[in-house]
Amino acid sequence: MSDDRVTTFDTPTGWRAVGRYGLLVVVSVIVLFPVYTTVIAALKPGNKVLVNPLVPDAFTLDVFRDAWNEGSLGRYMLNSIVVAVIVTVAQVVTSVMSAYAFAILEFPGRDVLFLAFLATLLVPVEATLVVNRQTIDSLGWLNSYQGLTVPFLATAFGTFLIRQVFLTLPRDLRDAAAIDGVGHLGFLRHVAVPLVRPTIGAMASLAFLSTWNQYLWPNLITTENDMNTLQSGLRVLSQSSGVDRPNLVMAGVIIAFLPIVVVLLVFQRQLVRGLTSGGVKG
């Protein structure tokens, strides 16, 4: 049914097509412009960066090597990967388990508890920043992987997202499994999780991306350069070398975003499918 509408959207004709593609081109140019200037600046030798800044009239790759070496980007990338992987895995595990409890199990106070969970989404990160930092400080976790990861091991958003798809699973499935003597963990592992895998994939890639792109938190709790993540490390690079060598910083920026481009390309389909599966299934 809805297919008809989708089809007409996809095949505009004549002037409508021109208008639509024209709009898409304009928006794409706006979105891609900063990426373009970054790439151009990174590929130019230092003394050419501010001369015709939008024209790629000179080319060098040396600056990538310099950025990698001088900026300790290898060390920062290792930190970023460790942190992003730990947070992603932990968020998937905690979200799936808690979502299962809220969606399938029945226990007193469940809905109230779930509301309390959701309420934490309403508290802006900034409101808890200082307190969280003091907690990490008093635990002695400044400049450590614990400090970078522990505050993010569980998220109400992930719980909510996965609870919603668990709710769409037919009740009969669980009943049938129970009759066959399958416990909750077995059902979760063999039935529920495989059925909602696209949503879990989407959640995992979102968790990875948002952790990778964290800037404020790593900046707050690292005082030793070696524990910077890539994003906070770029600040160091921009301040130490970037002042008279803007191209070096641009190269660092590109190095920092390559990994997430890869993640995005690999998970793009899951991301889209998983996030929309709740609304347009059928």
Next chain:
Amino acid sequence: MSARRRVAVALGACALLAACRSGDSLLQAGNDAPPASSTAPPPTAAPGETLAPTTTAPRATTTTTPLASLPPCPVDALDDVTQPVQITFWHAMSATNETALAQLTDEYNASQSKVRVRLENQGGYKQTLDKYVQSSQANRPHVVMLPEYTVQQMADSDSVIPIGACLEASGYDTSPLLERALRTYQTEGVQWSMPFNVSVPVLFFNASAFEEAGLDPADPPVSLEELRAAAQAIVDGPGNRVGIAFDSGVDSGGGWFIEQWFARAGVPYADNDNGRSAPATRVLYDGELGVELLSEVQSLILDGLAVTVGDNPGGQDALLKLADPQQPAVMTIATSAAIGTVKSVLDGGLIPGITSEQLGIGPMPGPGDVASAIVGGASLYIVADKGDAQAAAAWDFIQFLISAQSQSTWAAATGYIPISEDALELDPIRTTYATDPRFKVAYDQLLAGPSEATRLGPVIGPMLEVRTVTAGAVAAIFNGADVATALRDAAAQANALIAAYNARN
């Protein structure tokens, strides 16, 4: 994505001088009992000549808050160590200045076997202050670099060993050190920290454009009348040029420069002798002088002789305006700490059409005919409760950094002012000052100021917050707001901030 893009755009746009401005901020903290000083406008030093200190009063570490009630400085604790003592130093230097600091630190580490200093760049003064304030004592470094506007806050924090205790315990001879720099970091007679990187605002200008407008680069404007005349000549001259770029940044045109002007005019910026005889309770910048000064700057802008570059983040926008291809400014005011970096940027060919030879440096224009300035930049604090050997190591490192040779090297690389007069006899700064007088402008300007309280600048507990409020008013004034009203409103807000701070401390 958005964070990354923001980084990219910010970097792409400027990339220039993030570092430099971080190099300077404002003023200081108070000491009371200003020395009986020579009040006549001090002479400006001729090139190559070192000015004698302008006062004969007793120096730094004196009386009112007894040092005995503060943590002692265990200066001898290094004598018995067998293993190298590791200490951490949080700093806020960037670009050329960071390189120079790293070289000095390497030299220190190589010169002896008892102390190993590890530098940790905290990304600017404000970030350093934030991290310091938020951290528990255990997670604080052994040595921290903080700008002059934090003195009152640090004194109230009960977290440092006053440098005065170390000076006293080791019998350090402070006579070669610039008295005004030391006094900047005193409150109630206690020397809290050791000035290290001292800067003042100076006039940066394009000397070629000066000549094309019929002006003499060897004689840049000093008074505000001369500034207006020079700007008029530039606007009337060839090219689509504007006289001067102002900014309303917290650590530059919106705050620090205003404090400079008040001190230069000898008018207090805050009550209780600029907060030096007792804690300040209110600011005085909404008085006659403030209205007069900012009305003059506003009229320069409204007359098309000047432009504003806004809040000047990182300090680079005002300087970049000199390289604007559409409508370049020929002059701007920025910290002397940027000179080294600006030179290196220009030498690197980054800015089309301007070479480092064309860069002119003059004293900061302002009220009156004598260019004087108050101390900006930052100083070094020794953090308490970190162990005796560590405190002694910190003090040893600080002595190295302020030695005549280190200060000579440091000043020549960066544009900061050597705080040791003996440094002027030593290379490289001796040669630099002789061959490139641009570097010496800041030094002469600093020494031209007497050491009375009104000439040392204000000491206010919540200085940064007060400056933020002030900068907001300055921005509004640059955009045409009524000067008296804007200053009065800002002063009221600032006074409320001060009252709240004083109630807490």
